[in-house]
Amino acid sequence: MSQNRESRERLERPLIRLAKAVGVATSYVGMSNDYHEIADDVLVAVLAALGIDASNDMAISTSLKNLLDERHRxxxxxxxxxxxxxxxxxxxxxxxxxxxxxxxxxxxxxxxxxxxxxxxxxxxxxxxxxxxxxxxxxxxxxxxxxxxxxxxxxxxxxxxxxxxxxxxPKRIELIDAMKDHRLWGWMAQIYSIRSHESWGVGDFVDLGTMLTDAKAKTGADFMLINPVHAGEPVTPLTPSPYLPISRTFLNFTYIRPEAIEEYNLLGEESRTRVAQLHDSVRPLNENADHIDRDAMWAAKMQALWLIFKVGRSPERQAQFDAYKRAHGEGLEAYATWCLAYDKWGAPTASPSSWFRTTDRNSQPVQDLRNRYPDTLDFYRWMEWIASEQLADAQNAARKAGMALGVMADMAVGVHPLGADVWWNPDRYAKGATVGAPPDMFNQQGQDWSQPPLSPISLEKTGYEAYREMVHGMFAQAGAVRIDHILGLFRLWWIPAGMGAKNGTYVTYDSAVMLGILALEAARAHGVVVGEDLGVVPEYVASSLASHGVLGCAVEWFEQMDGAFRDPRKWREMALASVDVHDMPPCAGYLQYEHVKVRAELGLLEGPVEEFQASAEREQKAMLRMLVNGGWVSGECVNDVPGHIREIVEGMYRAMTASPCKLLAAAIVDGVGEVRTQNQPGTNNEYPNWRVPLADGEGNPVPVEGLFDREGMQSLARVLNA
Known part of the structure; x- marks a missing residue:
């Protein structure tokens, strides 16, 4: 078509009218301004995922009438x-x-x-x-x-x-510390940063130490951390923090056993056993090659069971009971799912899996709960302890003087076989997953495997699931970053078996969802950042700005037509950073680590020489912007390998020239790490979300002394200038 719109004849078709009536897009304009009309079979499948029958002409007519009748009734x-x-x-x-x-x-x-x-x-x-x-x-x-x-x-x-x-509230108001000033903080993948007392993986106590040290030694006011949503109860653990079992609860593998109050009640024999378990995984803290979550959890879970079984004082038991009452059915959902996983094995998509054959009301589930009451309470208890330890970290940050403290990260969806989906299947679409349409970076589109929340269910339930999730995010954080915030407006739904290219957008009531964000932020006196990278429709950008939601500005992405934008022209209402976890740290990017990794993994669609040439042009354009702005000297251009640190700091100086209200420095950039944390398009081909923090020579970097390192101090001086 010559115009980016549907014909009158198409708009009059009953299938198109039915789809539009429930917010299913029948056409869209892609990243390159390319116009697409959605095929009928895709529309029929997406409508079916919403529980609407459009399988034939009669069904379409009946569904449309029933829909209108129900709304008017x-x-x-x-x-x-x-x-x-x-x-x-x-x-x-x-x-x-x-x-x-x-x-x-x-x-x-x-x-x-x-x-x-x-x-x-x-x-x-x-x-x-x-x-x-x-x-x-x-x-x-x-x-x-x-x-x-x-x-x-x-x-x-x-x-x-x-x-x-x-x-x-009409909008999320800036906190007092941001009204006439801006704040800066660090970005951390907390599991990757271990202390000498860790169990092989960074934990909530390590986070508390990093928060207080970051404020005392560098003046930072927040720390953006990876999502810490709930995961599996037993090994193997899913590495990705962006594929959680539940977004309402916490990942209890981040607990530090020795920091639990009841640890002090252990007898000598039990304490010795906990120490032995700790010693068995302590060497993992020195492993700079990969994070071994499974080994950590196999040891730590035994220690936690010993501490759970020692009991609690009447006062502490009363606190635990109050926690259980406050979190009610949601806690029962996650704890019961954990118990089923523990005793029946990992859920699968097979029709014979317990995930498919049972639900929360099934007799086998009730029998399981009755048979293992202690184990069920153990999973409730670990959630309570996790929430206490994360709250302790946040309280320590605030006590140290941080304006925000923890900036929590909210994933876009949940695991298709997780607790949220099993306990409340009516909240989710059936037979569809979330992803992204084809673009210049992913020509086949992306399927993230996560089932989308049903907009119909959200409206009917008063957005209960979303409200609980946002409230939980602010419970132990001063700010919340929302991954793929465009999902509050529309999500790309992919019918099962059709491939990521054959999907369509389904719209959500963004006014209500942004209103809930504003309400919860107001109550927490917090800040909301929306990850809005990529192509953002004008109406989305306008709505986010009017609601007081900060966007994101990433220096490596702020380019157009082969030139980088002067940071002084970036928008004010944004969280600015130089890089993100889906790309190598600055030192790695400048040394073409992304070219090397993608070539080795076979992720390039063309010759490696072509991608290398493109990367070199991009780097030259970045250096040109930095030199023109006076942020690096001209000699850096002629000897990049010999001036990595100067260029990295020049990129951060450029970022500080922006008007953005929040600035974020990556800890990996401060220590000279070169490896990317996550390589999109891979699973186990690359150790995604399993890369420990190391310096440029590959030596592990512990929590102790992290913010005393010269690279961290030097970067902090740039941010504090």
């Missing part, structure tokens, strides 16, 4: 958004002569005493259903309604229906 949408300080109208479906009435129960259980005025409407949008016309009136929500998750009760005649009423 409800008095009001199941979830409605109100913006604090503004008057809003909630649509209500009524008979032609009906006038709606409403009351509000506030989040704390009290009744809202303000006046809710009805607006009868003019009947211009009447819909014929059940032998009568249905028209749209409204209820006016006053501007003084406080923020919170309230319940709206709407009455028309003898009918009353409830809706979740989310009252949110």
């Amino acid at each position: 409800r008095l009001t949408p199941p979830t409605v958004l109100h913006i604090e300080g503004a008057e809003s109208k909630v649509p209500v479906h009524v008979g032609v002569f009906d006038i709606p009435q409403a009351t509000i129960t506030l989040e704390d259980g009290s009744e809202y005493t303000g006046v809710l005025e009805p607006d009868a409407g003019d009947g211009s949008m009447a819909y014929w259903m059940d032998d009568a016309f249905v028209t749209t009136a409204s209820i006016v929500i006053p501007r003084d309604l406080p923020i919170g998750y309230h319940t709206l009760h709407v009455t028309v005649g003898d009918r009353t229906e409830d809706a979740t009423l989310i009252s949110a």
